[in-house]
């Protein structure tokens with residue numbers, strides 16, 4: 147009888163030793179006082195580098211932590227935990243998680259969003275699908291269209307972490323195919339290596355040569371000239387400003403003239419793309435080092451405002467010429483344009499993606515036949531894993 151009792155006590159002791167006990171981090175407890183209370187040398191903390199110390203300072207009161215045998219685990223973030231082994235070792239370790247793989251194929255009957263959720267019980271999957279196809283309007287998916295997805299979900303303690311990752315997917319919209327593959331860089335590409343994301347870039351092809359300044363005279367074919375006292379065309383824009391104000395090139399180009407030019411005084415001409423030439427006149431001086439043949443980027447200081455040549459005061463005369471004919475610079479300057487860029491995989495990355503395309507070819511075929519294996523199945527009022535191991539999950 148005694149023997150049985152002893153072995154029972156021993157068993158009970160053993161099981162408490164083996165199973166982890168959980169505690170809550172008490173309010174006001176500092177990490178150092180925690181070490182002291184548990185008889186752990188504080189030098190283990192002082193030996194850490196400053197980044198780790200900073201992270202450790204983030205333990206929240208109420209945080210659950212566990213003690214199992216001689217191992218203490220205190221989570222700090224969703225991914226990192228403090229591990230203390232015995233009285234000798236203190237380190238930051240990743241919190242382990244499991245990765246589950248799922249798949250789904252469906253033919254849309256009415257609303258693909260509702261039907262996808264009904265089959266997968268994952269709101270995150272829809273979010274992931276939308277971000278995998280950023281440049282494709284999924285609202286166009288209608289009755290009869292098809293969706294196939296291979297995905298994986300990270301879980302920790304039965305709880306989903308982040309949204310699922312879409313490894314490969316195929317959507318047909320009105321019989322048009324859109325294959326999508328996750329590449330090593332974490333971005334989504336079509337079968338030819340073009341990213342499912344268009345980057346809209348706005349740019350100003352021609353900028354004002356002087357920022358924040360007043361236009362004292364605009365472009366006209368008839369203007370009363372203050373010095374010549376007669377009507378004369380004004381084939382440019384005058385920007386009034388102080389002597390010495392920097393003048394910037396309106397766009398990138400090549401300097402084709404730098405010198406004195408009659409009434410224009412000291413001036414520079416720059417040749418741009420599309421047969422355009424810009425002219426900057428009445429300068430007080432040029433920027434050092436610039437000569438005919440120099441290439442300048444957009445916005446480069448090329449000289450300084452002055453009153454050289456036929457001029458009544460310090461100003462910049464800015465002209466633009468298309469194929470030698472004066473045009474109104476106001477039509478070009480400060481007009482913001484947009485261009486769309488698409489990132490395309492090249493070289494090794496492209497080859498790796500093409501291997502994926504081949505790898506998934508048969509998998510898609512099978513998936514279309516068997517309908518796939520979503521990760522979660524609804525049973526009564528809670529979700530269970532598809533292998534029927536009842537496990538409540540928080541999606």
Ligand SMILES: [Zn+2]
Pocket residue numbers: 363380382383384462463464
């Ligand atoms: Zn002028």
